[in-house]
Amino acid sequence: MRLFDIKRYAINDGPGIRITLFMKGCPLSCVWCHNPEGGSPQPEKLYTRKKCMGCQACVQACPHQALRWTEEQGIVTDRARCVVCGRCAAVCPAMAMEISGKDYTFDEAMREIEKEMLFMDESGGGVTFCGGEPLMHPDDLAEMLDRCGELGIHRAVDTTLFASEAVVRRIMARCELFLVDLKQMDSDKHRAYTGVPNEPILANLRMIAEAGMAFWIRIPLIEGVNADEENIARSAAFLSSIPWERKVVNLLPYHDIGKGKHEKRGSIYNPQHLPMAAPSADTLARCIAQFEAQGITAVVGG
């Protein structure tokens, strides 16, 4: 399986202290994505300008002459020539050049998870598979979930639910919790901002709710995208129309944290300049009230 990060002492990805495995590859391409390097299932090269000393060891090491040094931008990669072989990252002393996406055997991944078991046991935590979109790799995910299940580890899957019903059912049988992002109720808008329609997502969400599966709902709240009154009303209405015991949504105010990651990838953040902003205090208060009216508690952050 291919991961682009493993985070220990993860305290935002479900109950207790967790370890979060970031699986590479995602069918969505949300404009605000925090982890754009998780989008492609292929390994990719990241370059951090401020770590670079300008030693140009990478330029020497590149077998395809894809790299050159410029004073203004540091190392510039000719993407047409680069085959992401990783030689540059291997020689970079400062880790300014990195390869995102590392292949782990199941055994190796389990060894990492087992390192954190003490903390999981002590805190009621567990493992969270995140991405990218973990449902994009159902075989790998199912195998890992089965192995964790054998050890009695609490399993959460952080997902968009953009997958076939069969895949969702297969994974649902192997985990205790879904962490679901609810981004936008209007399918056209959803497509505009994420690249995919939302019908499969909503259908899957209804399906898991009706099946009695535990799930948490998190909404990346973005002024200009989904914080408007109509969308929040539709979100609240939808959530109150499905069987759901928890009735808590976490509102995550927009932050352009993804910007820095795009710089590292050499890609452009929000290339179409879609209007996105952090919600104002008034907006937050209004959203909370709207959920409240439907009997849902909205918590900021989490």
Place this chain on the structure above:
Amino acid sequence: MIMQTETTFSVSRYATEFVPSHAANNYGMNARIKRLRQQSFEAEPSLSIERALIETRFYQENEGKYPIPILRALNFLEICKRKTIYIGEDELIVGERGPKPKSVPTFPELTCHSVEDLHVLNTRDLQRYTISEEDIETYAREVIPYWQGRTQRERIFNHVPQDWKEAYELGMFTEFMEQRAPGHTALDGKIYQYGLLDLKERIAKALSALDFMNDPEATDKQEELTAMSISCDAAILFAERHADLADELSLTEKDPKRKAELLKIAEVCRWVPAHAPRTYWEAIQMYWFIHLGTITELNGWDAMNPGHFDQHLAPFYEREIAAGTLTRDEAKELMSCFFIKVNNHTAPPKVGITAKESGTYNDFTNLNIGGIKADGSDGVSEVSYIMLETIEELHLLQPGSAIHVSVRTPERFLRAGCKVIRQGHGYPSVFNPDVYVEELMRQGKSLRDAREGGCSGCIEVGAFGKEAYVLTGYLNVPKVLEVTLHDGLDPVSGRQVGLHTGDPRQFQSYEELYAAFLKQIHYFVDMKVRVSNYIDRMFAKYAPATFLSLFIDDCIAKGKDYYNCGPRYNTTYIQCTGLGTITDSLSVLRKHVFEEKHFTMDALLKAMEDNFVGHEPMRQFILNRTPFFGNDDDYADEIAVKVFDDLYEAIEGKPNTKGECFHLNMLSTTCHVYFGKIMGATPNGRLAGRAISDGTSPSHGADTHGPSAVIKSLGKLDQTKSGGTLLNQRFMPSLLKRDEDIAKLASLIRSYFALGGHHIQFNMVDTETLHAAQRCPEEYRDLLVRVAGYSDYFNDMNADLQADVIARTEQECF
């Protein structure tokens, strides 16, 4: 008695004026406490020559007339008889070591300040101690001439060997006892059951039981016991003088409420410390008089400590609450008065070159809160919660505080402690009684004595009220490697300070290098032990602590002094510093020089000599491609375990002068900064002059896998082999925002303790730290920040986001 006020105040770490707290709670200081706290805050540290004058005149007249223990006790009596008594406005708990708050006496019998020292102290920028020209003149005329050639420090330095002096000057180790007396102790519960008159009775019995027929030491014992009895009289007299002054003040006091308070103070001071306390108030005042006595008699390291104060006060509190003679608010007010008293006591400043360089820190009185009782049951009481509230509200430099968390400790108490940690004062720190009881028992203490033990100063533990545990100084472990890498030569000074263990360029294997390093470790440990033992006897012979000895079992029963095998347990420690720096350095040598041969020993030594200037790629390679301690990486952690075990082997069991032995301790206090300052660059990429790692913490910024990985690494050490380890963990306030985060922090602590951790403390990161992280990212690679439901390392963020995090931290932290 209590005025409830509307606003709660707290004070930011560096500011000296009040700022409104963002963390307002429901309690708040009352007006009296606010005023007392403000005074304590504003009082300027000053030097008082009063004690020195009384003592010098006394010695001039009496030296040679009495055996030394009796001379010391009479000297103490003279000070108690003559020193200025201070009772401040608003005070309920009374007594100061000097003539007023933050006025510090000197101890010329141990070490005598020169006129130049006094001028430096009066004018330096950091930690200034004011003293008038007139006092300096008096000191020069009356004090200095008498003590020249007579001080303890001169006695010591006249005798230590040249190789020791050289190693000491070059920063291989420090010596605690060159300027202060051995202290590091805390009291058990006996002063709440017996007054000094009871102890006098016990002394009289011991005196009458002396066997001059068969016991060759009977004469020495008679002198010591007589001196102890005089010390009791001294402290009773000291308290009575407070009672007299309170009575006198009450005569002219216009405010009837204050008049009543003064009369009450007089009543309390006439009762304690002569008798065992009857009330919660008397219990606190009792302790405070004993505390003052011990720090007036001598200036023992780390002052004094009440030990498990909440456990000692709980019976008084519960009895009085039930009887209706005390309210919770009153109890907290008295506790606050006590805290302010401790804060009033700045440490006595040092002499010599160190007067200029070291901003002398405050004495430590590290309060033990919670923990377990002698019978093994949970020690948390309502007084424990009162203490936590007092810490949070007063936000003082001293007393320090620690919560003690056993498996028996209720989760509610741990979480209440974690909420105070979140405030970002740097305390309370957290201790694990289950492990330190094991540590103490491994050293030979009984189960009961071990359970009554705890931490007194920094992280070192002892059997409270029954042990002299003397910390002798810090060993600069990374510096030993530095010397090893130069065949025993100190590259900073160019002097041969260690053994010739060979040119490291000729070493064929890592094992060969490590063996040379160990040889040097043994060499310096032995050198230090020899001189420590010598100094130990100097104190036993010339500076007995006859007052302190009253409170440490079994000094009275044995008729022997605290410094002379009187206590039930007599332990000596060497504190090793820089486990992170040494581990990472050895890891670099092992992996890159010997195993993978990425660069040669010669190249590395050259780079270190150049302080890595012109070798930045090599340094970056080291920083980024070496397994470092604190990442749950077995490669590095195995090196750490090996070094730790070998330090233990080198120190453990070396005989001290009291029939017991030396043990290993792993702390640095602030010494890692000094040790770093006098060192060149180290193989782990640390630049010359930068601090080495503190305690058993990972090197600054070396831990990049989060706090759970740090804890796993530390958990691999068998910490029961030490008398204490220290783990400092940096935390962003954003990681502790929600109540569920508090629960997770509590779980993190419990996890560490399940792995056998001794101590952990959390420093909430402030904006200053974040700015430093921007300037010097590699030392702050461990800074994990939360941004709206998502965590990332501060270093990995772009400048805009960093600026945003800084702005938000400003709001969140205080």
